[in-house]
Amino acid sequence: MNSIEKIRHNEAEMNRILIGRRDEVRGCFLAMLAQQHCILFGPWGEAKSMLLDQFVQGISGAVVFNKTVAQDTLPDDLFVAAYDFIVEDLGGGKQRNITEPITTGMLPVAHFAMLRELFRCSGPTLNALLTAINERKWESRGVRYSMPLISVFGDTNNLPGEDLEAFYDRFMLRYVVGRTMEKSERIKIRQFSHRRRQGDSQAKINPEPITLDELAGLQEEVLLVNVNERIDDLIETIIERLYEEGVIIYGRRDARLNPLLQANALIEGRDEVTEADLVDVLPHCLWDNPDQRIVVKKTVLAVANPIGLLVQELLDEALEIRNEACSKKKQDGSSKSDQEFARGGSEAIAKFKKLISGDAATGVKGILQLLEDAKKGGYPSKSIEDARESVQRYQKDVAKEVMGMDF
Template identity: 30%
Template sequence: METNLPDKLDDMINTLNARFFERDSEIEALLIAVLARQHILMIGPSGTAKSALVMELSKLIKGTDYFQWLLTRFSTPEELFGPLSLKDLEKGVYKRNTETKMPEAHLVFLDEIFKANSAILNSLLTILNERYFYNDGSPVKVPLMSVIGASNEYPEEGEGLDALFDRFLLRFEVDYIADDGNFISMMKHSGTDEPAPVMTLEELIQLQEMAERMVIQDDVYTALSKIRNELRDEGIRPSDRRFKQSLCVLKARALLQKRQSVLMEDLVILEHSLWETPDQKDAVSSIVRRHAQDAVIRMLETIQHEANEMLQKAAQDKSEEYGLEASEKMKRLKEDLNRLRAQYEDRSVEIEILLHKVNAMQQDIILSTMYGDGEAEKGPSGIFYRM
């Protein structure tokens, strides 16, 4: 990996977490969306710092053009895409002046996104999906990286906004601060200091390229297929396009974790992507999380199974030779657990618990082979050996 660039992502996360309380998941998701060049939707009541968070993010990336707008039922295309050029109009050319407007922005925040009316909807969909804006009938490539949409509520059925809703690969529900301590800290925080840029636009582009190069292991593809089938059993059918797009989100998460390949645990981000309606969220989350945790759980279960087998054999074969062999194997299992703990920091507690168990088992094996027949005594792991 290019030196220091992934560390700058940590700096951005730390800066934003210091300013916004109880927004860890949203901050991570915003960075994943930008790295993956995908769009993210934030649903929640007014006053939950949705726009402030995105604006602060844009300030941390020097050189980005940022556009923000509040949509209403009466919003016009001019507000988003720029006014018609009068000079060109005199020549019969129907061309917009897009300077400082959405077609020239890298990051865009659209508040009350579902208030978009038919007059602007088609152009908005084209920009979001194809990254083109048709000006005077000619397609113009836009520099857009991510659109962050916000709304106080989900779109209602029959409003014709299904296509717009589908353009947002990640969807998050944002609520008010829950913890009293965090609420008081938020009240005390003035938020007047301007954040210093952490990286440049060029560095962000390098990070996006790094994310694209991430390797996806075969077991991740297999898990995605299983998730797809399990979702179908629940009557949930994300499109093939959504599954395909999800790969870049998985890669971006792996980069954020400073890895060079996508692991099973990265699948967890898809609990915010694979549902179609809010009532499907819980089912999707349950299925996705089960597969995302499979990797760690499977490795821990395998290690515990091997340790149990060695301990049972040691209770029968009390030879010093086997004791040394089993102790050496236990040592390797502990090394595997230490590697897992470094790799999966968010799972360190359960890994630490098993590490203590394996330590105790190793001591039991040593005691079991040191002493032959005698009175039964309870070893450190709770297993009886003869003394």
């Protein structure tokens, strides 16, 4: 198994166990290959730490620094394990005491850093971190030293304040990790957890470790992936349209987009960045506030894959149909009767079929027709196939929960 095959294997293993975290898992690998940084937003208990811990298990020889930071966290808490006190002979009977920092196991020697609640840091600590993540340098006694740092992964419950914008801007990849909404997926998560407690090895991630030398080789390969002028033109169009929507992407982040796109193309087995990479990556790079995620995703789709935008609208409609059918409450808050509940399930199944196969009577295309259009037009089709699978899962959920049927 060569280096990139190991990456694909490890990603597949993580997706097998970490149900519903496909985007976040891909983000970890993109950050590593592009030597960028990634942050996960979300409440406690949503497997953010587990995701990061499992990710680094697939990297052989890597030093990983883990720390939960707080307002009283000092730079030394991140950079220095202890101090060695040395007496220096100056000659002539004179001496002076020197303190030498010991950095074993700390951030200066780490290849990867996992920082929890990182926006709670104080000013001096944030300044030290900013130098580390931006320049891969740290300072002691006025001397700057290089660091082997590849990527910093942060997780937090809170958005940063305005005084932290420069620090936040260094985290190119951004994900909101929420509760897994689909009941069938939550059942899978519970089953995997139960099997792990019983010692089932197949309920654990079984990575193919990649060495740091292999990783360095892949990082060089990333830079060889071609980005043609047409792709850069599409990126500029997306940024301009987002500007009109009030979403501003400053030059520093703009300049760091291409390595992430190249890394995604490499994982997908392409030697050139395509529209599919824009769709996969940019929705996770171009927002500052989670409220901007929808407009960012729709803008990216409208430019890079207009058929995908139509499919996304069908997928949004399917989710609304599922949630309405599975709820025993009407929109006005009153309870549905058993007959109304069952009838709603039957109507939802019929709507799902039209969303997938289209409506011949009205000429409205479904996901299957749009998938064919995408393939004929050379547009990315993976996200459309994923949407079809999602609608089929919603269909099964309604059939089982509302109608008591295995669909």
